[in-house]
Structure formats: structure tokens, C-alpha cells
Amino acid sequence: MMAMRDLVICVVIYFCLAEGLARCSRSRPSKACGRTMSAYRGSIRSPGFPNPYPPALRETDQECKWIINLPYGHGIKLTFSGYDLNDETNDVGSEIYDELQVFRDGSCDESQRQRSLIGMLEGELVIYIPHKTACIKFIRRTLNNKIHGGFSLTYEVVDANSKCGGNNTVMVTSQEGYIYSPGYPTASYPPYLNCTWMVEVQPDQTLDVSFLDFQLSYTYSCDFAPDFVEIGNSNRTYEYKYCDQDVPETFLSRGNRVWVHFRTGQWRNRGFWLYYKAVGEPTAADQPNPNYRQEEGRGKQYPGATNEAPQDKQDGSNSYQQFVESPGFSLSPMSPVIVLTVVMTKFCETVLYL
Template sequence: MLTSQRLEGGKRVICTARCSRSRPMKGCGRTLSAYRGTIKSPGFPNPYPPALTEDDQVCQWMISLPYGHGIKVYLYDYDFNFEPNDVTTVYDELQIFRDIGCSEANRERTFVGNFSSTSLIHLPSHWACIKFIRRTLQNLQHTGFSLSYEVIDANGDCGVNKTTRLFSDEGYIFSPGYSLSSYPQDLECTWLVESQPGSTIDVTFLDFQLSYTYSCDFAADYVQIGNSNTSYAFKYCDSDSPQPFQTRDNRLWVSFKSGQWRHRGFWLYYKGSGDSVDSDRPSSDYWRSGSAQYGWSRGEDSGGTAFVGWSRDPNKMDSVKRSTGASIHPSSRLVLTQVITAVTTLLAIRN
């Protein structure tokens, strides 16, 4: 037990750690609501100080964001102290939770010792709790940790007889209720993700556990993914381990159906990849977002059309191409020439 001395009324008082007036170091725990941020152990990159009191042992950061978001945490190389004794070994450790209350049921990862590579931790919740516990009594060389977090889209909504459309480059999709409860019965959910034109979408399942079945052909609970909602590429059920999937274009369809049984559900991560490609013809239904800022809109001066590009922020739209009704774009002129040539050749053959 630590001891210290101080003067009170001209008298020297010896007190234990329990009566110390020390306080946690500045920055050792707080609430964050920014969409990205950095969290570091006290003193980083220098060795972190040991706790002076039992109350100082735990540094706790809470991340609170609006509904509809998930969190990605990047933990860079870390170095935590440990002290062996006659009975066991005492460890300092970092804990990451998927809720704001640091409840054990929602602990996602625990880190002890040291590691020299970056770890990526996915959290499907718009809340997170980061807890750093200093149990050792002294530390002369261990530097602690540094991590950053960023917010991405997250959706577990299930529209009744309609498709939930997500205009997003990166995010999570999970079954309704995940990860707090089992998914409800008799669901039919469909999501359509649309990323930037010219890109593809990479899909990784982070968790998958549906009700038991002896064959996916007869499964009441299943997930389907693909490039089209008329012919899905893959169907998963039971406790399958879905492999990573990449779409052919910028559209991803996800379908989930449940029957009379309930289980934990599924959770997937998607991310658009590849460079955006300028296009004169976006797919016919891509830009129906209720705003003329997304895609083709009527020209204000000549009655033509203007392709203003893709952006999740309508205030940051970049003009890409502009054409009027009185002119034909060179690429369209080339296609028209090829069509006329093909038709002329076909007529000549038939005659």
C-alpha cells in the first residue's frame, strides 16, 4: 500500500493511498461524441505512471454517437506492464466494450502484454467504452497504448415489404436486434447498398449464427447476398462461415428471412473499393434519392442535363460533366455511329 506525507495545521500527517488527495491525470477518461478521435494512455508515448489510489486504477473513455452509426477502432502497437508475485501475475490491461456502460456481457476485446502491429476492432453499436486498468505498482518502461476511432454507417432496420436503401461507401448491416437480443420471428428484410459509380463492394461477415437446419434448401432462417435481388449469388444458414464476397459493380443486395425460431443473428461489414469512373449514363434507378443533387437533373438554362457527381454530402458536390439538349457527347456520338453501321450492314445482308 502506498504512503505519503502532508502538513495539516502545522502537523505532519502520514496517510495511506486511500486518503491521498491525488486525482486521475488529465485526459484519463472522458466522454467523446466526435465522429473520429484519438485516445492515449496517460503520458503516452512515455511510460505511463502507476495508479496512486484504487480509484485511479481505471481510466474509462465513453464514446456516444447518434443512432445509425457503428465504430471502427484502430489500436496501434501497445505495451502494458505486468508484475509476477508469489501467487499469480498482475497485469495491466485494455478492455474494449460495445456499450457505454462497460458491461462484461458486451466486452469485445481484451489486450495485455505487448504487440507491435495494428489491430482493427469492429463495433456494431453507436456506443463504445474503452477501459484501461493499471494494477501494477510501478512502471519504468512500458508506454501504454494509442488508438483512434472513426464512425461508419450501421443499419439493422427491416422495412416491411420494402427495401432499405443505403447510399454508403462503408458500413455494417446486421439482423434486427443484434447484438443486444435475438432476431424476431417471421422477418423478411432486404437491404440495397449503393457505393460510388465505378466501384465494387467487398463484404466480410463478422458474426453469423442462425437457427439450426439440416439443409439450406429447407432452411426457414437464411441470408442471401449478391449483385441482384432476382438471382442471389450465395445463400447461408445455420452456423455457416460465409466467405468474403466482392460484387461485380457498385450494388450489393442482402436478404434476410426468419421463421419460427430465433438466434443471435448476423453481422457483416461492407466497403467500396476501386476508383470512381466518370459515366454518362448512371444506372436507371441509382440516383432516385429525392434530390436533384444526386445525378441527372434538368438544366436551368438550356433544358439539357447535368451530371453533378456522387457525394454523401450534398454540400460538397463536384461538377463532372455538363451537356445541353442541343449537343451530343462524343461517347454517345461513337455509340450512335456504331449502331447505324450495324443496322446498315444487317439490312444489306437481308437484301
């Protein structure tokens, strides 16, 4: 009886191994190579990271696209922890290279391409997107990558505000975010605007303001310019006035408030886009809720928000661990076969298909 049971177990193990190897050898699109992401924070990595990424087995796998489509907020911040992309020389002596492209919307249209990354970069790289949608495209053109580890990035939503309050100041109280002129970047700003924003953070913090884009109508003198941006620590006396197309220097506030004033005449242009960030850590009681966004000085919590930031589920969840730790689980004579089958399945899905 024991011999018969052992024979049955051996036969089952043989077929399980055969099926597992067959699944691993099939060619199919990689789960890790492109998807749509809707959580307002997450991570994107090249297939197999941090190990060298495999070449594209088929032409249809040559381009991997990650679409970030955030339900909340209006801006995205991408943070790369370096990248290492392959390049090689083909049979005719031409150099080909793998490339990482970043688009400022979800269509991946060439007109919206913001950055192209090739080669290698050590250290951190931050790219700002003025929309709640973005596209990350990874193009694998080379065929023999053996040492290049690819890339890893994280993204998060940041607050953004382009509302012009007219005679009323628009209050902004988030720890970091964007302010841009009405219509930016898809349309020119309207004529005869008078907009004021006041950014306020915790009393023990200051503000670092950097202009990411600045295109106002041409003028021969900033003193008489109809279109200008003013910035300062008070709305009574602005420290700086900017016009034309000269990108302003970074502004560091003396206190916890910054005022931004934008006025236009009859002409139009693309406008401006700035990024602000609080400097210094708030106290524990002042830590911002990631679901909480301030608008016009009043707290606004989005429908369905919870205390935990939603995360996109990662491929290859530990189903075997959940299975083993489930209540009432006990080993049986067939348990090794079950365990082996689960291990082979997860191995194929999470390692070889990366």
C-alpha cells in the first residue's frame, strides 16, 4: 500500500514539474512590463529589477507602457533612483540603445514627450508632471543585455492650483505642489487677469519655490510690462517682479508664507508653472493626511478617502504564505505535491515572466 502511494505521488510530481516547465517556457506578454496605475502613489520598475532586464522576445513586447491615471490631485512627481540602460552596436555598425521616455499626459503622444533618458545615471532624478495623468515608456531595442539593471522610480500625487481668484486671494496650505497660470499648458492664459495665491505651511517651516516654466508676453521693460509675476513674503511689498521669458531664480521665503501675484494685459502666452515645497519637518500633530487636500483655505476630503493611501497591487502576491498560515491548515501525504505545485506556479509568474 505504501509503495502504491509513493508511486502515485511520484507520478503526480512528474506531471506537475512537466506542466510547470511548460508554463515557464511559453512566450507571453510580461505582467511587469506595462499597466495602468490609478493609486496616487506607487512604484514602477524595469522587468527583473535590480537584476539585468531581459531583451524583448517579440516585437510587440519591445515597448512597455505604464499609464498613471490618478483619481485625485492634478500633478505628479516622479522620483528616479538612478537608471542603467543598455546600448550596443548592431551587425551593420550602427549604435542602438534602450530608452526611457516620460510624457506629460496619458496618451504617450510625441508632442507631449517631456524627457528621454538613455545610458546611465547614478543618484536621484526628479521629474515634475503638471497633470494628473502621465505615461512612462520603456523601449528595449537591444538584444544582448547582460549587466544593465534598468530603472526604478516612485511616483506620487502633489497638489496643484491654477484657479484665479480675481480680487480674492486663493489660499494654498499643502506641503508641496504646483501653481500655474490659468490654461497652462494646453492653452494660453486669458487677457486681463489679476490672480493672487498665498501658500502657507506650518509656523516652523519655510518655503522653497522654483519656477519650472516661464513664458510671458514680450516687453522691452519689466517696469512697464502688462504681463508679470510678483513673488514675496508679503502681499504689501513683493520682493521680486518677473516678466518676459526669463526663468526666475529659486525663491526661499523668510517665514511660512509666500505670496504670488499674476497680472496680464491684452496679450497672451503660455504662462508659468512653479513648484513649491515646505522646508523643515512639521510636528507629528501637523503631519498631512495623504487623502487630504486643501483648497482655498478650506479642507476638502475626497469621497471614499481612508486613512491609508491606496496602493496599486503588486504582481506575485504571496498566496502560498497565506495558504500555509490559514486557519485549520495541516500537512497531509499530498501536501508536498501541493506545496511544489504552488511554488512552481509562483516561481514562473514572479521570476521568469518578469
